[in-house]
């Protein structure tokens with residue numbers, strides 16, 4: 001159908017334009033449609049005070065799965081604390097060291113309290129980020145021939161990368177696929193895979209509580225099912241924890257990585273591995289470092305006993321100046337309430353999904369394709385999509401990101417370090433991928449790989465992602481819709 005032509009035999013689709021002058025009316029309609037949002041008005045106050053910089057600069061921030069936003073008071077409280085205390089390296093007994101040790105232990109207790117992780121059940125190990133937490137597990141897990149490392153397709157690359165340690169120790173690697181269009185895991189295949197291992201060896205199953213690509217939330221009762229069949233479980237909560245309640249009184253995964261900047265924006269560079277004590281006891285660390293052992297000798301080349309956790313798993317000096325900011329960040333989230341944050345982003349995501357999926361070109365052709373669930377059922381507020389032209393061709397995601405950027409809208413594009421979801425979403429086969437990995441091949445970047453696949457198959461293996469978080473408001477999603485509506489009837493430029 002030619003550009004701008006009417007829909008044969010039907011009414012012209014409604015043209016929503018999302019003009020600034022219509023915002024008030026749209027907001028009132030939104031509140032009628034999503035009444036629980038009204039309970040989150042406290043965040044609107046915070047948006048005008050604690051997060052005022054977003055509005056001052058005219059920003060529309062839609063990349064919370066990439067990184068959270070911090071409140072002004074987090075910075076002020078952290079600064080005040082650093083100004084007040086004299087803090088030194090915690091590995092000693094002098095007063096400045098003791099003060100740091102106290103704050104580090106307070107941070108540990110705050111993390112434990114926030115996630116309701118019982119002291120006698122879970123260890124709190126500070127790392128640089130979620131990836132660091134995953135590497136701690138991967139390098140020390142007792143993989144051996146006979147072990148299986150089972151992963152869902154929609155893991156982040158920092159989980160996929162764990163397979164290199166499993167490979168090196170002779171373990172088998174197995175993946176359970178996700179299925180189009182909702183990108184949910186094939187549960188029957190999962191049950192088969194969980195049942196199909198020989199007892200005796202150690203087996204590890206890793207999946208995300210929420211996909212950082214599609215927003216899909218997987219059942220947490222898989223953890224108990226896997227335990228019953230003899231597996232240890234890594235539950236990647238990096239994308240889940242910022243807007244959902246994670247309660248270790250209810251769910252009992254063995255290893256859970258989290259990055260704090262994704263929860264409350266500041267500080268960056270601190271993450272945590274929450275590990276069940278009995279699962280932690282299975283791990284054999286491949287090296288030692290300052291702080292992780294009791295005794296080492298140069299002359300004897302010996303080293304004795306890993307220090308008990310958490311010290312035995314915290315290489316070198318922890319970020320003792322940054323950790324008080326974790327306490328402050330957790331207190332900030334607690335004061336708002338995770339239930340409130342969850343309610344708010346769910347309502348906003350519900351509206352966004354409904355608007356995106358009803359938007360049409362003049363021809364009646366859909367303007368948006370969603371990769372993942374089209375409603376808020378069993379999903380978080382992370383939405384992967386294409387903007388389509390009237391012929392159904394995707395607009396170049398990098399061009400879209402640049403155009404959004406010109407309006408100070410921060411969205412994310414690419415594959416989000418989640419190749420499995422991307423491959424299934426875009427129907428990229430094993431043979432397609434092989435083009436990037438077979439010899440001779442001069443591919444050195446993701447862009448080049450995407451171009452090779454696209455040239456050969458016409459498939460466009462990259463995506464747009466918008467994600468909501470602690471400071472999101474209706475204005476953010478409304479402005480994004482206005483931006484999207486600007487693509488109505490626009491013919492996509494050839495990509496590349």
Ligand SMILES: Cc1ncc(COP(=O)(O)O)c(C=O)c1O
Nearest residue numbers: 129130131156158212238239259
């Ligand atoms: C689901 C998931 N897992 C792990 C990570 C890795 O987190 P980090 O880069 O903070 O180590 C991310 C980052 O986006 C993620 O979304």
